[in-house]
Amino acid sequence: MKKSFLKPLRNLFKTEPQFYEQSNQQRIHLKEQDISSHYEQNLETFKSIFSIPKNFDVKIHDFTIRALNRRAFLLYISTMVDLEQIRKNIFGPLIESNQPIREIQEIVTFPIERTSTQIGEITETITSGFTALIIDGDPQCYLFGTSKVQGRSIEKSDNEVIVRGAKEAFNEKLVDNISLIRKKIKNENLIIEAHVVSKRSRNDVLIVYEQDLVNDELLKTIKDKLESLNTDSIIDLSILEQYLEERPRSLFPTILNTERPDRAVSFIEEGHIILLMSNSPNCLVLPATFWALFHSPEDHYLRTPYGNFIRLLRFMALFISMFSSSFYIAITNYHVGMIPPDLLMAMAGTRERVPFPSIIEILMMELAFELIREAGLRVPSPIGPTIGIVGALILGQAAVQANIISPIVIIVIALSGLSSFIISDTSMNFAIRLCRFLFIFAAGFMGIYGMGALMVLGLFYLVSIKSFGVPYFAPMTPHFSSGRDLIIRPVPMNQRLRPGYLKPKDMVKQRKD
Amino acid sequence: MKQQRGKLGIREYVSIAIMMVGLKATEETPARLYNMAQNAAWMIPLLSAVFFFIPLFLLIKTMSLFKGENLFYVVQKLLGRYFGFFVCLVIFVLSSFAFSFDTRDYSNIIRAFYFNTTPLLVLFAILMTICAYGAKKGIQHIGSVSYLIIFYVIISFIVALLLSTQDSNIQALLPIWGAGKLAILKQSSQRISMFAEFFMLTMLVPYLKSNKEFRKGTWIAYFCVSIQTSVATLFFICLMDQSLGGMGYPFHTTIRYISLGSYIPNIEIFFFVIWIMGVFIRFAAFLYIIALMFGHIFKIKDFEYLIPLLATLYLLIGNMPNNPIEVAQELKPLIGTISGPVFSAIALLLWLSALLKGEFKHAKNKNSM
Structure with missing residues (x-):
């Protein structure tokens, strides 16, 4: 109803500019x-x-x-x-x-x-x-067929570093990437289908799946979606990812982007579909849930208790990086009684000479931290160490001495910044970091009540997100039968089922004798 | 973009039901109970559960004749078009007022305990906005969120109660019969409105996979909630003894009272966050059910679009009483004393009319064929 009402108005203001094009x-x-x-x-x-x-x-x-x-x-x-x-x-x-x-x-x-x-x-x-x-x-x-293109050889994975398990990563050559997958799944049911997605540059996309596992309806949805793209050129898989997502403006990612072939293979084995593209050193996993984005391959390679330990650690890190700064604001501004009296005195003492309200302090430091982080990423490696010196010295030590911020804020920001690195998926990492700012504003506005409200709002939003028809928190809620690999992972022997939300043709991984 | 409507799983249904009814232990209910039966107040939830079991059982039995249909459909089918409409309207109006005053009551709690200087309207409006947003997302999503946080709600509740035992006195429970056996029995029959939400939850039958799952879920939640309310009241009696009667909101007093050792004296915020999340979900579900009722009565298919409107309306109604005392002492008890018996009477009426109309026999014949 809203749309039909706005449509004539929009048409009035939005006219396609005239182009003088050459006919081919x-x-x-x-x-x-x-x-x-x-x-x-x-x-x-x-x-x-x-x-x-x-x-x-x-x-x-x-x-x-x-x-x-x-x-x-x-x-x-x-x-x-x-x-x-x-x-x-x-x-x-x-x-x-x-x-x-x-x-x-x-x-x-x-x-x-x-x-x-x-x-x-x-x-x-x-x-x-x-x-x-x-x-x-x-x-x-x-x-x-004489083609021989130049490119990088297979190298170690840089962005998803793990201690145990295979180290090799995808590179820009499609042939290498396929062989990396093929050598891990020696099965004739592994299908690699080629699709051309753009008209001018004719970029190839490979759809990789196991035909005796994958759900045909899901496969068709993805193929239709690829078929429906009408554009001149898609130069990279990350751009294709944005074309494919249901909600490209959402803060939260719904497609997993990984550069590790072992990870891709583990998803293929569960009935997911993988997209590969020439010139892209990574692959897309569809559909992806919150859990797929939250887990790391290391969790599975380590022994069960160790793997679960780092997972709980990561879960904690998620909360710390999301809430520590906003919690600080809420407590210092609205619920001062929470802080033990001695600590309160100490904090008040250090804050005495700081002229800003704590929300400004936190925002300044968060911004500074994001700046250092981004600068550290972009800076050419020979001058990399300077960033650390500048960041730690100038922004930490000197800002406190100049009475711009109080020392406790540095602790809070450092903690939240450090924790945010633990979320290994780049998109998820961004989502958490951006949410943090929303929570800071909510806490500044209404204290812990605002945070609670935003949290529930966010949860309502998150459970309504879908990735190719799969709810974001599946199989936890709505419930599907699965390997129960969510927050805590069972021993591999007990992960008997493939995720039910994919409706794979073969549900059981290990039959009981 | 319209998202496909899924079914509500049994886990999600149970967590919604527990949130909707169980949170009553955290408002003024235990204090009211204490005023009725003194230190035997903890028996009332159990006894009322037994009393309300009969109408609820009959209602669910009647509902099971109409597979996958909600309460209002059954009411109109069994009681005829005009009388049925009237009954539906009564249920709708009662739950509307219950919703308005409940939300107002919870806003009062937030204001009294945590945000004394914030205008009530702001707190109330935020509560309503979030609930409306949640309700607009649909019951499946409300269910998912409630399932995600139900464990934290229950764990935090248990921790709060356990921490309160540091200073509690078990002898406060004696004499065990409190105001007397007869008084307890009498009061319990008047407090069946405590479980009135279960009556409303029958609106959700079409969203579940089967009537059997609904029945199973309802009984699980019913059992949990009656035990939980009773245990909570018991702990509050032990902690506060006589003063519980004069207290507004025992749960919030408790979480302000308890401490983690001597170094961290105040930990109410942790409990408050989890509690407030539960409250949002409770009212989101409540609002969704009311909108569902409204849509059914006036034959509006896309009733989701009405939710913001209804929320605004209830915000205005809830804002009418002048002070918290009026809400907690007069309006809420009034709605409670009306809705409990009315809902039970409707349940009985439905069962009787089904029996007289011979629906049970029909169903039997159908099954045997």
């Missing part, structure tokens, strides 16, 4: 055609499509195949192919071989990936590192 109708039409039977014309076509003299790394070799005694040309992008292979196995045999053979397959010593006739398709494959061979009088174009 001619080019689209050209791409739909098949290659011509005239050799010269083909040469011209591809030269114009790839802007040959201008585009310096696109190479075209015009030569004669001795065995067939026909003219032909090879077309590839030299920075994306294995030049050695082309020279030795394709170009060499074609020029040198002089036995009268009719078949191209028999001349070259490199397998032909496929053949094609459509110009558009040939162009697409060349741009992804293939080599095209077009022969005079042959209606087909031969395509060789």
